[in-house]
Amino acid sequence: MQLVSGRPSAEECLARSAREVRCYDFLDRLAISYERVDHPAADTMEVCADIDRVLGATICKNLFLCNRQQTAFYLLMIPGGKVFHTKDLSHQLGIARLSFGSADKMAELLDVHPGSVSVLALMNDPDRRVRLLIDEDVRKGAFFGCHPCENTSSLRLSTDDLLHKILPALGHEPTFVTLPDAAAPQG
Template identity: 50%
Template sequence: MTISPLTHNARPEGELPPQEAAAFDLLEKLGIEYDRVSSDPADTMEKCAEVSKVLGVPICKNLFLCNRQKTQFYLLAMGPDKPFRTKDLSAQIGSSRLSFAPEESLWELLHCTPGSATVLGLMNDTQHAVRLLMEREVYEAEYLSCHPCLCTSSLKLRTRDVLEKLLPYTGHDVSVVDL
């Protein structure tokens, strides 16, 4: 896997896909600093582990979930090595029968492709149809890492900036969960 050197507050060169350009524009607008690496698509946790070594922080496992009726959607940010048990999460959020949401919903609500679900995609959820869930260790960590709506770049962000700048801007709250 090819991974670029770490850069600070520098978007990838050249023309970017619209969803990725929008993510970098938002970070700049909100004054959120970031470290970035570019790579071949890091669309699995195994590939993300290689990128994490360069970033110096684990990339969050971001799961895009929905209820059985596909009327409630959730973005779960959790540690890369945490196991995901539907039963444990369902009980905490009061939603039974969680499953992975359809790819079409991921694109429609967050403008992200499979393998690229990210907290930055919440900028596209203007109807607030997605509820953000953060596993406690991710919520309490100094940094979190995610993709800018496309999995060919990975970012290291201060968690405090996500909680205090990004989420107020998008109008989303976070629910902390224990997994």
């Protein structure tokens, strides 16, 4: 694995999915600098550990969630090493119960498959049916890592660019949440 700046070459883009190329086009239109590492499919956080070291940023865990009625959908960005408990987030949002959204709903709303979802998939949600939730620990970091809607590449992006360029361009206003660290006592 090698860290490179920017998008793949035009020739390499021909072998990539349209959804991945749209991510590079989107970032380039916004004049956002980013680094990229290409790798075998990474669909678990354990596999992402080696990628994190090359990338120089922690790849965010991106969770596609929904309410019990499957009428409200959420994309949660949390640090890769943080353990997620639905009750912690449900309580903050005032929702009785959250669960993981289905792969079919993820494909319908974000045009991605499990293991490839990231904040960049929100460009496929012009109707803003998915609410973005960002853990405060992600906001505190200078950089974060994410997939460009395919889990065979990972990007290092500036958190400042996320908050001040990417999200405004996507039209998605984030809700910031505070989820406890695994070592923190649960209350």
